[in-house]
Amino acid sequence: MTIENPLLSPSSLPYGLPDYTAIRPAHYLPAFREAFARHAAEVAAITSDPAPPTFENTLLPLEESGRLLGDVARTFYTVSSADATPEIQEIEEELAPLMSAHQDAIQLDAALFARVAAIHAQLDALPLSPEQRYLVERHHREMAHAGAALGEDAKAELTALNQRLSTLTTTFEKNLLADTNDLAVVFDTADELEGLTEGELSAAAQAAADRGLEGKWAVTLTLFTGHPYLSSLVRRSSRKRILDASRSRGSRGNDADNRGVLREIVRLRAQRAALLGYESHAAYITSDETAGSPAAVHDLLRRLAVPAARNARNEQAALQAIIDAETEPFPLEAHDWAFYTEKVRAAEYDLDRGALRPWFESERVLRGGVFRAATELYGVTFTERTDIPAYHPDARVFELHNADGSELGLFVLDLYTRDTKRGGAWMNSIVSQSALRGTRPIVVNNLNVPKPAPGRPTLLTLDEVTTLFHEFGHALHGLFATVTYPHFAGTAVFRDFVEFPSQVNEMWIYWPEILASYARHVDTDEPLPAEVVEKLHASEAFNQGFATSEYLAAAWLDQAWHSLGVAEAEAEIDVAAFEAQALAEIGLDNPVVPTRYSSTYFAHVFSGGYSAGYYSYIWSEVLDADTVEWFRENGGLTRANGDRFRQRLLGVGGSKDPLDAYRDFRGRDAEIDPLLKRRGLSD
Template sequence: MSNPFFEPSTLPYGMPPFAEIRDEHYKPAFEKGMADQLAEIAAITRRRDMPTFENTFIPLEQSGQLLERVAAVFFNKASADSNDYTNELEEEIAPLLAAHSDAIKLDPQLYWRIKTVYDTVESLGLDAESRYLVERYYMEYTVAGAGLSDDDKEKLKEYNQRLSTLTTKFEKNLLADTNDLAVVIEDVAELDGLEPGEISAAAEAARERGLEGKYLITLVLPTGHPFLSALTDRTVRERIMAASRARGNRGNEWDNSDIVLEITRLRAERAKLLGFDSHAAWVTADETAKNPGNVRAMLDRLAVPAARNAREEQADLEAQAGHPIAAHDWAFYTEKVRQAKYDVDEAAMRPYFEAERVLWDGVFFAATKLYGIQFTERDDIVAYHPDVRVFEVTNDDGSPVGLYTLDLYTRDSKRGGAWMNSLIAQSTLLDHPVVVTNNLNVPKPAAGEPTLLTYDEVNTFFHEFGHALHGLFARVTYPKFAGTNTYRDFVEFPSQVNEMWMLWPEVLANYAIHYQTGEPMPQEFVDRIQASSAFNEGFQTSEYLAAALLDQAWHALGAGVVIDDVPTFESRALTAVGLDNPAVPTRYSSTYFAHTFSGGYDAGYYSYIWSEVLDADTVDWFKGNGGLTRENGDRFRQRLLGVGGSKDPLEAFRDFRGRDADIQPLLDRRGLN
């Protein structure tokens, strides 16, 4: 059988040959990819000469190319367009990949070679990126357990394989339960308050499930739902909120409660084996935060004023509503109060946020103004789903940057949320170009109707494109540092910075055009949005901090601590930090907290606000230095985005900013002074 993964793609920019890839290609490619890489590692460790950078680190970085090709494509498909086969294969392959990773990271001969070079790195005369490569490998392998005894390594392998199985199962359960809990509406009158395009999308979602004449409200990843701000029927709002919060905890085949308990127990035991007090301590040891104490100090500093502000906001909402506010009421009455206080109506803004204009005249326009890059749609290059669009990105001199693919719409086969992946990661050593993809979850209207985005969806679009720019611009020698391969509590920083251009006057005026009348968005809309920038920040900060602190609480547990009830643990954890307001539920409860139990943000959900300190300070810098200019864009590209993970991120920030970050702009932004 000819397998398209067995050789590098010959398509433009190395785009995977999606037209040729079939489900049956994945497993053989994974098996051969793992076998090939183990043989490549064995060729390093069998050498009789003393370890050097050239005979150890170069071949180590060159290893595993087949495995990387298939993994990048498969895991993107498993997230964006899954099916029964990919779901089953992901569960089968997860423990095998964990074992494969352990076979490399826990290889004593390989670790000896890495450590030998590390111990003499001062005298080797390496360039800065090569030296950093040595330092990162040594730190990562040490923290991963490479120095353990043989018996302890066997225990570690068991932990890693079992955890890989559990986290995969968590994600599959969540997707199935999310689809099952979608809210079916019989009468269109119950959808009063929604825009015609939203009603059309709900009808289309129902039709795709064989529910002709009905309407289906699919659930998003967080606890809240965009429709809650507009639906006038309180009973329908309550149904949506109840369905959202029921995910993964209904006692059915998709219940994630026992999985949460086993994951946290195993992570704590593994951390003890590795010499750490908790999983949070193990994770943060190799992040910019360095230890969970630093994380908790920041989160606790923000929790008290956030909870205070949320309760003040709640009083305003109850005055508007004339009755106590429940969680399913908050978004609806927030819009009422926002209109009363600031005359802001986000629903009235939607006709100005037509998706195609947002893409070309907003997201792409801002990038062109800042960085000089140009975008050309490539209909001749096939992507992994008919809805996915492909764009070639070039510099202003015509030189290539890479390919950008956009997967905008929600579907039952796609997990919730929004994200960026690299399908091909740039590397000079491997002569690799770059292909990145953005996934969003915008409801797809019926054919011929416009896709009108919400305010939050536009913001998410700019955010995820910030990740894409990071992946597109990074120019590194070694694949380990490619694209967004940097510290987890730094990686959100570039994407958060890119959000600022959404409301930048020159950008907004270019894309916020009424899709029917062609009129620009009235300036007073923008003025009111900006005047209300700190409005509802108490709620938004509280729901985020509740999730971040819940993540920390689960992963602060030491080995041997027994937790037998998920809701009780959650309640106690949130009460302890004053974020137990029933009207302000945590952004994610444990049984659908994909970030921490299947998404790689375990003990790391704090990263968003940790990065926001850098982001808010950087926004201040842009505003103080002329804003949307090529000079500013080039500086940010060269000193931050362009370095990928090839230097310490805080050093890169200091190089860009001229100093360490100041937290004051964040406190000002969120009204937490």
């Protein structure tokens, strides 16, 4: 008897949201195998067509192909990142090489590439729309970049490399999740957590209870090196325990040690780049980004590193001065930075950011802040759909409508941390918009906010507020992109451009109408006092030496690993020594300012999609800061401004060169001065 697989039939839920209540882990691999077979057959039908290749008989069916595979993959990877139970992790490990092999079989298909190349060769003579022309260009470029022009022996070697890399990156993420959960710091008494709010203590108690440790308190680790609690914990020993645990992930010599995994990833990426004709993985990746080359990336990072390191040293001296005035002074260490930074902030700006949490209740921030800014700018409205089940009980579903009442799509918010969720925050799509396929978008935002005990409000830090606005900027990109072809759907743009819309959306956090709407005290409903708002504005460049340095250090580590040639990558590399040498090379080797991610837990580049591309955040911020200037010069939070930004940038998805889209919006190329001013890096 054949068991019906819900993944192989269209969903009956609105917008095609998968019915996760009917899907079981056992459904995934059979659905993937069927989807692989169907996709292969669809491509074979294209390549076996005896007619000369045309847009209509090659590119159009190519865009129609693989629909089932895309649907199944987005359904599965949503769960594998946000609710990776051991069973789901086993499936992902088995799936990784299968998915890699299938993708290579399509991308490296010589007959398919020959047809695409034939169309590309006569591009100027074909009566194509701008979107169709760009589709031909991108398919040709991406297939060539993937290795479609290689000989058969080289393709076989490439496929083997890709499969092994897919397994290794999955292993890296699995190890990191396991070690992060294992290293949650358990405290026996609440006194050890002096300085935390009642809500934070509640979350720590709940985290301990979830681990079977009733009567204790557990502090779970964030993806990045630091931790929000370091700014308020009074006891140095407690701060040190948390930071030491964070920095030790993936390097403890246990089963979750990632050092050997990342060394092999680096080695195989270098070998693959050489096979494809590039001197390094960084050269390979940046060749198909807006940056164009590692040299352009290195120039920007070096230009910013010198003033950032200088500012960080000045900030360090100010912190040390406070410590020296205490009864028992000591040398400042990394785990002290955030705590004493808040003391300096209080002294210089009379501002205690930790005390702001009662004004940032999560539901108010979401509806009165994030959603309201989108409504004011773009006219979209939000309705929570409690009748539509998501993939986890904590995930909430909202339906969006345009200003004219037309349906736009669904937004899923998954706010809270859990042991089965990977660290950090991200956006992904479950369904992508495409006029060709008649689909509307479903996008997800994931954060990792500690969940308080039942009945307690969720109070966000200012950093968490920023993250919520940031990730919703990605969501808007995914929701607003209006394209014909699925290849261009949502956030399918160059990696070093993708952070731009999300960073722009952060500007509304402090916009007066928006701030007044969401920043209201959870108990009294009083707005955030005007004098506090003024202090927040005055302190915007405060601690930017540290913030910029820790980010640039991580971006440089990414470049250092991925700039290695084959011979260098095949040498036996001591991970800690390599990091130290790389950071010294760019002048960011200050032990009191650790890199935002050390290599063994640098998920962005060793298990995510940012390898040789972590520079993207600062690269995109050049555009972002310049765009913020444009909004301010043109009246700020208005429908006219929102509509222009939506139509000329967010709405084009990947259907246009992103820098051309930016010029269309801005009227010129971006200038770097607004970024330097924002981060306090101007001369």
